[in-house]
Amino acid sequence: MDADELLKRYCAGERNFPQVSLHLVNLSEVCLTGINLNRANLTNATLSQSNLCQANLIEANLTAAVLWRTDFSEANMILANLKAANLIRATLRKVDLHKGSLVKADLRLADLRYANLSGANLAGADLRYANLSGANLSGTNLSSANLTGANLSNTYLSHTNLAKAILYKTDLSYVDFTEVDLTGVDLRYCLLNGVTLTERSLIEAG
Incomplete structure (x- = not known):
């Protein structure tokens, strides 16, 4: 299926396109x-500035x-598999990305407020200046992620892996660091209002 056919059918009222192949398709600046798009193949597709609010993109x-x-x-x-995807300034507010893969994804300045990222893999992701306030990061892998200037205030971090993540001027206000892996993390330049760090956490953070 190409972009023209999908848009024609969508405009006619059709909404179900499960497992459709849209590899390399260009669907920029459209409303969907x-x-x-459950289990759809959108590898290398371009959807810049498009509206996919409340879309079904499971797997x-x-x-x-x-x-x-x-x-x-x-x-x-x-x-969903978003490995190496360009999500700069994308809006992912209240998205359910449970167990999604965002390895090495570019999420600079993305809006992830109140998103469910529990169990997701964001190893090596670029999250500079992203807003994750109120997000569920339980069991999330953020190892080696770049969180410079990111807002993680009021996030849920139970059993989150932050090993070797870059946390420079990161807002970590009102975060509970219980059972969080902070191996090799430097917290000296982070905003830590309302945070109590255990002796174990401080040792891991170095």
């Missing part, structure tokens, strides 16, 4: 709210997709 493959400024608000993206 509520679309069902969709968005590897290396260009998603600059794309709006995924309240989308269901459980187990």
Whole structure:
């Protein structure tokens, strides 16, 4: 299926496109709210500045997709593959990315407020100046991620892996660091309002 056919059918009222192959397709600046792209192949697709609010992208493959400024608000993206995707300035507010893969994804300045990233893999992801306030990061792998200037205030970090992550001028206000892996992390330049660090956490953080 190409972009023209999908848009024609969408405009006619069709919303269900499960397992559709849209490899390399260009769907920039289009409105696809509520679309069902469950298990769709969107590898290397371009969806910049498109509206996919409340879309079903469960197990969709968005590897290396260009998603600059794309709006995924309240989308269901459980187990979605976003490895190496360009999500600069993307809106992922209240998205369900439980167990999603965002390894080495570019999430600079992305809006991830109140997103569910529990069990997700963001190893090596670029999250500079991203807003993750109120997000669920329980069991999330953020090892070696760059969180410079990011807002993680009021996030849920139970059993999160932050080993070797870059935390420079990161807002960690009102975060509970119980059972968080801080191996090799420097917290000296972070904002830690309302935070109590245990002796064990301080030892791990070095």
